[in-house]
Amino acid sequence: MVLPSWHDENLGSMVRGALWLESEVGEGNTFTKARLRAAFPNLSQIDRRLRDLRDYGWQIATSRDDPTLKQQEQRYVKKGVEVWIPGQAKAPKHKSSITAAQRAKVMRGDNFLCRSCGIAAGEEYGDGVEQSQLNVARRKVLLPGGEADYQLVTECRRCGAGGGADREVDLEALLELVEALAPMERRIFAGWIAADQRSLSPLDKVWGIYRALPAQSRAAVAEALNDMDD
Numbered sequence: 001m002v003l004p005s006w007h008d009e010n011l012g013s014m015v016r017g018a019l020w021l022e023s024e025v026g027e028g029n030t031f032t033k034a035r036l037r038a039a040f041p042n043l044s045q046i047d048r049r050l051r052d053l054r055d056y057g058w059q060i061a062t063s064r065d066d067p068t069l070k071q072q073e074q075r076y077v078k079k080g081v082e083v084w085i086p087g088q089a090k091a092p093k094h095k096s097s098i099t100a101a102q103r104a105k106v107m108r109g110d111n112f113l114c115r116s117c118g119i120a121a122g123e124e125y126g127d128g129v130e131q132s133q134l135n136v137a138r139r140k141v142l143l144p145g146g147e148a149d150y151q152l153v154t155e156c157r158r159c160g161a162g163g164g165a166d167r168e169v170d171l172e173a174l175l176e177l178v179e180a181l182a183p184m185e186r187r188i189f190a191g192w193i194a195a196d197q198r199s200l201s202p203l204d205k206v207w208g209i210y211r212a213l214p215a216q217s218r219a220a221v222a223e224a225l226n227d228m229d230d
Contacts (some may be wrong), residue, residue, distance in 0.1 A: 004084050014050075053080060067221055132230040137153060
């Protein structure tokens with residue numbers, strides 16, 4: 001089958017990127033961001049459009065996935081859905097918009113708490129910089145058996161900006177950890193679940209704020225602590 005030309009500007013940038021991988025790189029071979037951008041000099045978001053192909057089953061490895069790759073290299077591992085065929089490039093289900101009714105239901109179910117950091121709507125962060133704003137995001141959950149499910153979860157804007165969309169939860173691994181707990185630990189854990197909270201001690205709160213400090217401020221805290229012990 002003859003592929004459409006990746007030079008065709010009437011095609012979407014993601015489709016053109018897919019055709020470029022097929023025509024110019026080939027499965028199993030590497031390419032660099034510089035080479036990609038040189039091929040599409042007028043498309044400033046071509047890197048992102050190539051990442052979007054992963055939602056259609058395309059496998060593109062980076063140096064984080066494959067230690068043999070240099071930081072600037074990527075490997076075209078495997079072709080996914082042939083997105084250049086009409087009807088094949090529909091947005092994946094987990095990319096569809098979230099309705100207002102869905103958003104309200106999820107926030108109520110999550111007790112209006114960010115499920116990444118635990119902050120409530122309008123509550124100030126420990127650093128006192130701003131108040132939280134909650135939104136609803138999709139979290140990738142690996143179900144027992146390996147199937148992926150994208151589930152809605154409440155998340156604050158700060159956690160979302162920190163890459164919330166890329167978080168992945170292995171439910172089977174978590175259940176194995178729960179099963180490995182001692183009976184007393186499971187009862188305590190069940191109590192936290194029932195209350196939907198775990199009260200932090202003053203020491204826990206101090207540690208949480210300290211961990212978020214820049215290196216210079218952490219050193220200042222350590223020095224002050226040593227002075228207090230003298």
